[in-house]
Amino acid sequence: MTERARRAQIVAAAIETIADVGYPKASYRQIAARAGLSSSGLISYHFQNRSELITEVVRDVLGRFAAFVVERVDAHTTVPAQLRAFIGAQLDFLRLHRADMLTLLGIQGEAEIAASEATAYARLVESDHAALAELLREGIRLGDFREFDPEAMALFVFALRDGVLSRLRDAAPAELDTVREELTTMIDNATRSQR
Structure with missing residues (x-):
């Protein structure tokens, strides 16, 4: 998967997670799980x-x-x-x-x-x-x-x-x-x- 596609995947998962649990409760772990990522560290790799x-x-x-x-x-x-x-x-x-x-x-x-x-x-x-x-x-x-x-x-x-x-x-x-x-x-x- 390209870096651009991965970023888009993470953004889409963040949108769904925030809509579901609210901004304060939306953790990297939840976003990574929704995006199907093996680790929340992959979010940190793509976003500072x-x-x-x-x-x-x-x-x-x-x-x-x-x-x-x-x-x-x-x-x-x-x-x-x-x-x-x-x-x-x-x-x-x-x-x-x-x-x-x-x-x-x-x-x-x-x-x-x-x-x-x-x-x-x-x-x-x-x-x-x-x-x-x-x-x-x-x-x-x-x-x-x-x-x-x-x-x-x-x-x-x-x-x-x-x-x-x-x-x-x-x-x-x-x-x-x-x-x-x-x-x-x-x-x-x-x-x-x-x-």
Whole structure:
């Protein structure tokens, strides 16, 4: 197995372990066992320390999350459809990649990730907010949306999404499907032009 493949295997095992037992209880021994490694020392061979492993976990999950959302948004040409796709894709990722999101939640509350990754994460959050506000602005300009403050509406959308995230551990997949539909409808009603 190549070094890159082994690192990916360890990251995937770390994600599953953290989602299962929580960040504080996720030991190298548990991660190694889940990865099928003969020794937890193999983790130390591929990652300098726990912080480097956790930083890679965050990078991996956020990268896949962003690609998942962008692909679905880019499949649409109208602003209202792009907004629905944006909201739906975020909730679909939560439902389809539950362990990833539980891991991010656990790490966010407990872990110190490398400063460069923390900065990158903060930039991603700001970039998402700016992109959504710009999409809303474009919808207003085209007359697809009513007049409202795009920055405030973007903030509300993310607050609602984060509320769903906070219930992720207890939510059944069917509940997430219902939440997806209701949230999409709510945002559609809140932004729709009255013309």
